[in-house]
Amino acid sequence: MTEEIWDVIIVGAGLSGLSAAHLLKKRNDKLKILVTEAKDRVGGRTVTSEIPAANGVDRWDFGGQWVGSTQPHVLELIKELGIETYRQFTDGKKVYHMGGPDAKVRIGEGRLPALSLLGLMDLAQLYWKIEKLSATICVEDPSKSPNAFELDSMTVQTYLDQHAWTTEVKEQMAMCSRPLFGLEPSQMSFLYFLMYAATAGGLLPLLESNEGSGQELKLKGGTQQLSEGLAERIGWKNVQLGAAVTAIWQDAEYAKVMTATNTYLCRAVIVTCPLNLAAKIHYEPPLPSQRESLMMNMPMGNILKFIITFKTAFWKEKGYSGEIATGSSTNCPFTVTFDASTPYGSPALVGFIAGKQANEWSSKEVGERRDAVVSRLVKYLGPEAASFIHYEEKDWAKEPYSGGCPVNVMVPGALTYYHPSLKSPCGRIHWASTETATSWCGYMTGAIQEGQRAAREVLAKLCPNALTQEDEEAVQESQTVKQKQPSKLSFLPSIKTLVIAAVAIGAAVLLAQNPDALENAKNFVTKWFSNDQE
């Protein structure tokens, strides 16, 4: 009996898997490569669907949707595939509702959230501290960062409890955490959070929608085109859909990748599914215990994403951007919304039911959730919201072969004890997903970076001559651990922080009697804050 022998089996036809296949094929067209995918589609955590809209139908992203101008890996792919991008619409008033169901709904403009003056000052000092700490993180190996053990022993919530002055800023940070991770600040390591920000170039790029941030640009026609374009380039015949891998066996000669109906013999495997799914595969021999532990210590977040379409973008007409941010104590199902009107003229809003809110709302019927969403849009944007065309949502936790979204995060201790096993190959098995990225970890661009990195690892084993000069530089770059200097801040408040504190407290007391001065003071803080971020 002669069995077919593949050079590389790639598990998962998301951006990592398909990018790996694409680079392997580019470097050596003779390699026999098969991509196996459990779902009946490519794209993994990106999926673009058509729903009823003002012009009949239009397409929206129900998974990853944004890219940014500081994301070279995805930009290169976008260029190669000839896809056009357009800016996220952010002009106009923003709605903030924090502090309980009866709290006042605040309206903000510009980059800063609509907090009290003290809240803004608190946010400024907290962002500043986090940015400084994040700049000390060694993204290639966060356990080598200054104070790594202390930072990894605490949750983000513990850091907030120690360093935020106000309840409103703690609530603001929890609100930010939900759509970013699908989790609460109490659920992840603070070192992991700093590392995550460091791979994006800082905290603000994670949170904002302006140039250089993570929410800057969208793709005309949607992000699933990226995976579809890659699948076309490597050949659809090399992509096996509906083929969930159940087991991977290895011996001295080959690896055997098993699905319910097939067994593939191969020389190398690249596993590109998220870690919660990689943990479900049965491995023989068992993986090193450090790797097993890692996979048990990286839960996936919980997000439901919805698109709601309208006849007109009535919010724009009223001077709103479409951005709404709510605290979990307001009983609002969604955490945030943004304008999602397409370049083809279909007005829409996109919203995220995330973290604690997803946990509370995911067990209800879709109709109940939809009605609650619409009633909140009416409250925040006006009665026009009631006349929507279509509401469509995706619960990523219930999507077969996903089990959540957007990213596997690390719980306290995981970076300290298990980080080396994140990328270390286990025999013939190589690992790649956005979770292993050093540039925008958790984003589409990170998935592409890592698919290419794993492809280079495999090329170096199977056909090192196929590696180009550029590849070798990339390998060297990824293996260099850049030692960072400890922040002078460390855990002690700096003089600057103390000055802000004093100013804030004084100002709050004064302004309580003189609200007219509030606007000037806010402008001062905004300017001061902006300068500090340069």
Add this chain to the structure above:
Amino acid sequence: MTEEIWDVIIVGAGLSGLSAAHLLKKRNDKLKILVTEAKDRVGGRTVTSEIPAANGVDRWDFGGQWVGSTQPHVLELIKELGIETYRQFTDGKKVYHMGGPDAKVRIGEGRLPALSLLGLMDLAQLYWKIEKLSATICVEDPSKSPNAFELDSMTVQTYLDQHAWTTEVKEQMAMCSRPLFGLEPSQMSFLYFLMYAATAGGLLPLLESNEGSGQELKLKGGTQQLSEGLAERIGWKNVQLGAAVTAIWQDAEYAKVMTATNTYLCRAVIVTCPLNLAAKIHYEPPLPSQRESLMMNMPMGNILKFIITFKTAFWKEKGYSGEIATGSSTNCPFTVTFDASTPYGSPALVGFIAGKQANEWSSKEVGERRDAVVSRLVKYLGPEAASFIHYEEKDWAKEPYSGGCPVNVMVPGALTYYHPSLKSPCGRIHWASTETATSWCGYMTGAIQEGQRAAREVLAKLCPNALTQEDEEAVQESQTVKQKQPSKLSFLPSIKTLVIAAVAIGAAVLLAQNPDALENAKNFVTKWFSNDQE
């Protein structure tokens, strides 16, 4: 086609699964029950093996080994099966090595570890605070305990950093955490830790070997007899070994439990494997996202357990108990050892390579680990240790269908957000394992408690008339959430604590110049401490 229809399929032939089957059969012998087990043996996290010993061969437990007189569920089973118990040997000197490879090896006697006087005082105040907090925990629903959100937002390490005065006590607590959980204090929720202690009646019962503690008694012939005895009672023909469940489907009529070779139709399923394994099963329809999230947020610890046999119990002859405790910074592979001599006259020691130490040592060859263990036993107990008969170990992380030991712990936030899904049935699927126990969570007795609880749930659905008065009382008891009063301590130091602090600091300064008084002072602390625990 008529397919065989089972009343109950039980996934896992450990103590939970077999106890469930046993109670179901006892209450209604007509029920068609099948227990499926992935391993080729019963017992789950208990396994008893024969190895070379002084008298030829003898049997030792390589998994769960201790029971205690405050564990009614396991004691009842022991009585029913007619198994004899005997006391853990603890008389004599105990070895402590903490604070780095070159630190002095200290010798202790009695209940208290060999710490400095300041260390002992610190331990006393810390234990006291933790015991007081633990007494406020509502074990049926820890999220309803006072300050639950704060306690669940922090790791055990964060609490230690805030409340332990000395490095040696922090090191002592990390040492205790390793064999208890297979994890470090930075890796688990502090609320979870308090809940765990509360289910055992307090912190000291977890740590000690005296009457009422978790390390009090052993079983003649080993603990796997419990599962074997249960399997005999329910009939070995009703236990299917080597049958790993891969998927569970449910529809309006039945549940379908699938293994690689069979599909079983049934009316109810009890899943009793640890949560990291339950997470690997494919469920259709998908489980509620809260349950999926729970399973991703309960990592299993990492423990290697070894037995080393000798011709004579030379340590006893020299006045040692066989207990050695080391800090992870001493480069010693094992965390703790105890005397493991059998009642059949085979001298042995049992040791645990756990948590951080397991992580560091598990990737080495067994010979290297054995040599390092022996060389440390020589250092701590004398040159006789070099002439051992046999060294045998079990790496639970590498055991197929275990993936670690001893227990799935909860990371921060898991109790707050996902606890209700720990026991809530999902359609026809019921959940039971030691992780769900309210009496000695993580112990064998807890596994039995929960197997019986799940059996009662299933009886209430399938044949409620079979439930006895005793069953109905047990159901009611398990559903009653006992509200606890907040500890007066809360997070503020009490007067008592401040007094200890003052005394400790004063005493340390004085005693530095007058070491003769040390013994008296230690006796004072020991007495004070003992009184406080009553």
